[in-house]
Amino acid sequence: MSAALPLGENQTELARDARVERALAFALALPCLIVVALCVLIPCGWLFYLSAFGNDGSLSWENYERVSSGASYGRIFITTFEVSLLTVLACVGIGVPFAAFVNSLPPRVAGLFVAAVLLPFWTSLLVRAYAWLVLLQRNGLINTALIDMGLTEAPLDLAFNWFSTVLGMTHIMLPIFILPVLGAMRNIDPGMIRAAASMGASWGLTMRRVFLPLAAPGIIAGAILVFVMSLGFYVTPAILGGGNVQVISMRIARSLSNFSNWGAASALGVLLLLFTGALLALGLMAQRLILGARKGQDHA
């Protein structure tokens, strides 16, 4: 019977269809690829190129040597990574419970909460940074309220430090974190949770063994996204840090403005790009390991 079907011919046609489809998809993606090439690859290449020239215009490692020899650069990189990591931790701490809560609500009410998260997303970075200053400064709303209520004698140092910087950055990154987490949670079959509960698992156990592992891809994706974006923050640390939190983007800006040294600034940009790429690769590898290991377990 099967011999009657011209299987080979059919396969050729299928393969041709697949080829056409691929070509079409590529054609559709082409404008996007061109934009990426023009707006990302060429400027990045230019950055590498600039960083390779010393102040006198000759080809040299001068810019990288300056970074590796100056102790302050190491501290700036460490500060940048620490601030970013704290922002990720704050986002995970606030974002995961919030997303789980929103996920448990009926769709219409959940929509309202998602809108509440997205609303500040549409406000300018600058406005939000200054809004935090109004709240946090020595004679700001929070300190005034605390003193009036008799909870503290002297105003607390809330602004112009690490606390205010991480707070402001968390505020900005939270929507970016919550969206992929919520997406992952939405895809969890509620039947799984009910099944776990029906088999006698406590709420805590259900969360730990069923819900969070299933939401993990979204949490990891959100955390990586927040971390990488936080590394390049400028406006928020500049305003809310008050000069006491020196991150890499501020040094890049000052290299340009104070010294007009495009080479030095480019070298810092290249290093930040490389570190970010390395961390991103590590993060993705960890993600694959965690998820891959679990997939193996599922099949076993």
Add this chain to the structure above:
Amino acid sequence: MRTLVMAAGLVAAGGAVWAEGVTLTLNTPGGAVLEGGNAVLWGPAAAELGYEVKIETSDNSLDALRLQVGANAVSTDIIVMSGYQSAIAANEGMLAPLDYNVIDAKDFVEGAATPYCIGIYGYAAVMAWNTKTYPDKAPASWADFWDTEAFPGRRAMRADAEAQVEMALLSQGVAPADLYTVLATEEGMQRAIDRIAELKPEIAVWWNSGAQHGQLMLDGEVDMTTGWNGRFQTAKANGGPVEFTYNQGILAYDCFAIPAASQHKEEAMKLINLMSAAKAQAALTGYVAYGPMNKAAFDTGLIAPEVAAVLPTSPQNSGSMIVQDITWWAANNDRIQQMFEDMMTQ
């Protein structure tokens, strides 16, 4: 090729001839300077000459100019710079020489009309304090600014070495006359930086702009700060609990310069000439507490004696201040800023 160049030249010339009105782009700080400039400097001067003036504002005009030159997109025709920035910009070849046949500078403060920049107003980097924090005994010198036992409280300094290193050495009792001799050596520079590092734990905010340090004092965010006398004068006038002293202030001036790449140099010179006149300079004192660099302004009768009393360039005030050495700054800016940055990140 030659025809092409000629054609381009003709097109450029044609453009100049056919332009109906000349539009000059002027780069200035914001705040009271912008308001006063619109009202009594470029506003009336441009009207008299029939030019249009387009305003760009920047907190740091040397940065702005370097970025424009670096990107090969110079849009500015007249730029307001600090004296020391103009010396650096001139060294880097970014400024056009001023034509003193067009600009009348005969009554200017000595040294305030340089080949590349002509003074507009003088100001002082001074110490200000909150009068509520220190009601009985006010700080009087840089030594008091560093004395956190006699004057406890949160401080702010500029996130930039400019004027701050001079204050640091003055606080240690270095005589004004020796200031730049001490700073001439690497050890002297390190001494000034170390002195700032000493105070660092007490510095709550490193300010970046005049608007910021004015606001810090008005909000009571810090108790003592370095900053420019004009901003503190304004904060005081607005009823803020702010007082400042000219004692040991660092006197500097802002000036008009013309970028070498400007397309309207001739028109810019004419505009600068009108803006430098004694009457225009005197009128500006109605907007900012900065002192005219054209000495004839004090003879116009337009500056009331009580106003002259608070101006940094008036004879009674300029005596207690130290005139900033622009040459030292032009030569050492990069080095000292690097040391300052290392100190900031320590």
